[in-house]
Amino acid sequence: MTQKLLSLFLFTLFFSGITGKVLGQASSTLEIRQADVLEGAEGFERLIGSVRMKNQNTLIYCDSAHFFRMENKARLFGNVVIEDEVDSVKTRSAYAEYDGNTKLAKLRNKVVFTNEATTLYTEYLDYDRLGNIAYYYNDGKVVDSVNVLTSERGKYEVNLERITFQNEVVLVNPDYTLKTDYLVYLTIPKTAETKGLTNLVSKDGNKLDAQEGSFYNTQSKQFRFFDGIVETETSRIKGKELFYDELAAYYKGEKDVSVLNKERQVEIFGDVGEYWEERKYSLVHGNALVRRYFEKDTLYMTSDSLISQDNEADSAKFLLAFRAIKILNKDISGVADSLVYNYSDSSIRLFQDPVMWNNKSQISADSMIFYIVNEQLDRVYLKDNGFVITQDTLFNSNQMKGRTLNGYFEEGQISRLDIDGNGESLYFALEGDTLTQGVNKTLSATIKLRFADGVITRVTYGVKPDGRFTPFQMLDEETSKLTGYNWRIEEKPSMEDIFDWRKVEEVDLKAKNLFNLPNAKLRMPTEDEIRKSIEKRIQTTGKRSLNPKLILRENE
Structure with missing residues (x-):
């Protein structure tokens, strides 16, 4: 059967709406399963109406298509759907290009990528069916049962249930909103890991910031920050490594830890620290340092370990210090083995x-x-x-x-x-x-x-x-x-003794925070937009110069 007779046969078959099949020469060949109309054209075939195609396990649906048989490629138009007979991935778009050899689908305009409970929305998506990896380049949104994540660029590795977000990443959860520039999200078990600057605000207004990245379990609500700060209405906790359990309202910091009680104006520093938010109880040890802030002065105290309790009852508001006590302000200085500072009456008890x-x-x-x-x-x-x-x-x-x-x-x-x-x-x-x-x-x-x-x-x-x-x-x-x-x-003791005991790394209150950056962005027009604007100006004014500077000068 000649190619001409074969094309005529296919045209007649699909025009009648009868499902047919062209046997491919290899397993990677794109197969035409159905179309209302088949038309021949130079270099490709036009499939019109209820188009169905197949490439191995991949099923393709659209309103119409251009099939480039020799290249084993197709351009898909209108209500494009690409799905797999085996896995649960399904994509939808207004337009797509599909390569049967590389299994690469390029989807454009109103793209929806679905994998079970996870859905990705974007306008520009490349989907590697062979590796089961999807890429988007100019803004995308991923939604699952718990979170909504948006970013400029992203990569969804379906087999690994892993999504990598880059540039202006925003994660919105019922309990918090997070911003960063690099985030890896595992859809199972719903964990998020960031690199670099990361800022988070909880629904209660608590702020969690990290300079060197973080790790979150969005289901257990446990967070780990690197060079991080957690700030609430009543406290601020800082550490090179900071763990936060939101459900237990528990914090643990390691390496250069500081705990600030805003109500008492007491800040505690040490190597390791723990804090229980509801009990307002903290434990800090390892070259511990206390700074009690007054309006006109600061009281310094050093010890090996510190316990701070700020319960609602006046009798349970105190600070305990153990071993190697040194205390200093403008009026007094002293040494002792142990100390109790009572918040309610500002008394300092020294022992041994x-x-x-x-x-x-x-x-x-x-x-x-x-x-x-x-x-x-x-x-x-x-x-x-x-x-x-x-x-x-x-x-x-x-x-x-x-x-x-x-x-x-x-x-x-x-x-x-x-x-x-x-x-x-x-x-x-x-x-x-x-x-x-x-x-x-x-x-x-x-x-x-x-x-x-x-x-x-x-x-x-x-x-x-x-x-x-x-x-x-x-x-x-x-x-x-x-x-x-x-x-x-x-x-x-002297101030030199205090500073030798612990060199405090102060909190940078002016550190960059992604929540402080404006959401609106000024976008420079493209060359094509500039050209069209000039042409429109010429049509309106009747002036022929294509030089924008000359046009501006002529309109002065």
């Missing part, structure tokens, strides 16, 4: 050989409590073996000790000291501010001392005090010191 310094004063006891009022040191309570040393203008060490001591401060300096039980005092009598006359040493059950600029101005004793005066010429080691005297100024 604590020592504090205030200007020229050193305070020590078995345990002590400091109270801060209006951001200033207000008073101190020393329990058991309290010992106070103050230096006068000649650097003499005035000393006071007793069972319990209560000290009071004004403008950050000690102004009054009350000793109760087994009181002893030793202070140097001065002539002016240049000469030491001797030492007054007194034993009394109670002693009250008054200070001005750190210098003793008045001493009041209880009933029957026992005192003596030792002239300067007769002073020695024994007569110039009370039992238990230990000037430990070399232990006094």
